[in-house]
Amino acid sequence: MIEKIKEQIGVGCADISETEKKYVKEVLDTERLSYGPFLKKFESKFAQMHDSKFAIAVNSGTDALRIAVACLKEAHEWKDGDEIVCPAVTFVASSNVILQNNLKPVFVDVEPDIYNIDPAKIEAAITDRTRAIMAVHLFGQPATMEPIVNIAKKHSLKIIEDSCETMLVGYKGKSVGSLGDIGCFSTYVAHLIVTGVGGLAVTNNPKYAEIMRSLANHGRDGIYISIDDDKNKSDKEFKQIIERRFSFIRIGYSSRITEMEGALGLGQLERADEILSARQKNAQYLIKKLEKYQDKIQLPIKREDRGHAYMMFPIVIKQNAKINKKDFVFFLEDNNIETRDMLPLVNQPIYTKMFGDKIEDKYPVAKWINNNGFYVGCHQKISKKELDYVVEKMGEFLSS
Numbered sequence: 001m002i003e004k005i006k007e008q009i010g011v012g013c014a015d016i017s018e019t020e021k022k023y024v025k026e027v028l029d030t031e032r033l034s035y036g037p038f039l040k041k042f043e044s045k046f047a048q049m050h051d052s053k054f055a056i057a058v059n060s061g062t063d064a065l066r067i068a069v070a071c072l073k074e075a076h077e078w079k080d081g082d083e084i085v086c087p088a089v090t091f092v093a094s095s096n097v098i099l100q101n102n103l104k105p106v107f108v109d110v111e112p113d114i115y116n117i118d119p120a121k122i123e124a125a126i127t128d129r130t131r132a133i134m135a136v137h138l139f140g141q142p143a144t145m146e147p148i149v150n151i152a153k154k155h156s157l158k159i160i161e162d163s164c165e166t167m168l169v170g171y172k173g174k175s176v177g178s179l180g181d182i183g184c185f186s187t188y189v190a191h192l193i194v195t196g197v198g199g200l201a202v203t204n205n206p207k208y209a210e211i212m213r214s215l216a217n218h219g220r221d222g223i224y225i226s227i228d229d230d231k232n233k234s235d236k237e238f239k240q241i242i243e244r245r246f247s248f249i250r251i252g253y254s255s256r257i258t259e260m261e262g263a264l265g266l267g268q269l270e271r272a273d274e275i276l277s278a279r280q281k282n283a284q285y286l287i288k289k290l291e292k293y294q295d296k297i298q299l300p301i302k303r304e305d306r307g308h309a310y311m312m313f314p315i316v317i318k319q320n321a322k323i324n325k326k327d328f329v330f331f332l333e334d335n336n337i338e339t340r341d342m343l344p345l346v347n348q349p350i351y352t353k354m355f356g357d358k359i360e361d362k363y364p365v366a367k368w369i370n371n372n373g374f375y376v377g378c379h380q381k382i383s384k385k386e387l388d389y390v391v392e393k394m395g396e397f398l399s400s
Contacts, residue, residue, distance in 0.1 A: 010190075012191065026038075033260065039259055042266045052183065057200050058200065058257065059255050068201050072181065084131060085105075087135075091165075093164075109362075115342065134159075134162055137161065138166070139342075141303070168307075169306065181205065192275065192276070282387060290395075293398045313378040
């Protein structure tokens, strides 16, 4: 028996190397904190790694989603009350940004093995007011995108990829973020690439990129976003910039981050393979060691046609297991193993208030996950001793 671990085994981590520290020091030494060379390099490298031409760094994955929805609403003249299809299991930000843009989320149940939106149920949710599908790539694994893309084409819909929990992996040879019209990512502290706070929106559409960068900067005229934009210009160009650099052409947001986040992100991207490999190795180790309990719990399932970044390690108690989720979670927490619910959405108090007390009953897979699902960590800083401790404690509970 392994002695009880004193430090909590968390669901996420901040893994800062000497490279990141070096880059942040360079930023501080220059005293240039606003949008500059590090953020530009970070955006460029991130876009390239996700098969995209453009990336806009913002202060959160939520703001990436917010400006993505706002951009499409503006570009395609959507009306208030128009609809976006989204999954019934996801972090609340996914559907909140739809509501915040005066649009309506229309929920669809999820696939019971990988927990992403179920393509087979999307068309039934489409109406004459549907404008887009938000495909969320949960827990590190891409959604089943091929049929989603086909449905979008058939009904002339846009696709927003909420990829805040999944990056650096692909689906059938294409990177997440490049499978739809706009892809959105998070670099929050518990995520895969960490900048503390932060997020990115990627696209291959130059018009969308221009609108989103403006939206992230208070709706500013794109002629002047950075303090570098008036350098090395002709006299005529310089005068045009002076006339327009305090011009705002749309209602925007303050979504900016600093050069320090760009420095952290760039250093993290340089170690991306190392970070991803360690997470995958840890997840596979947990799967192998916990396989003996598969009659009681559903472990992460990876489909062959896509990658898996394993941002976390989801577990769902099977229907006939006669295990109380609260008891299981409290046992793990009492033993310093941190847990989180698997992103319950349609049972949230604000949503039952808005959409009715019985809304969860419309989505039986989501309801099963809400009642029986949670996740633990499998991040790169968890040691083998800690992994063995997690396995031992889960086994202790499941065997009792």
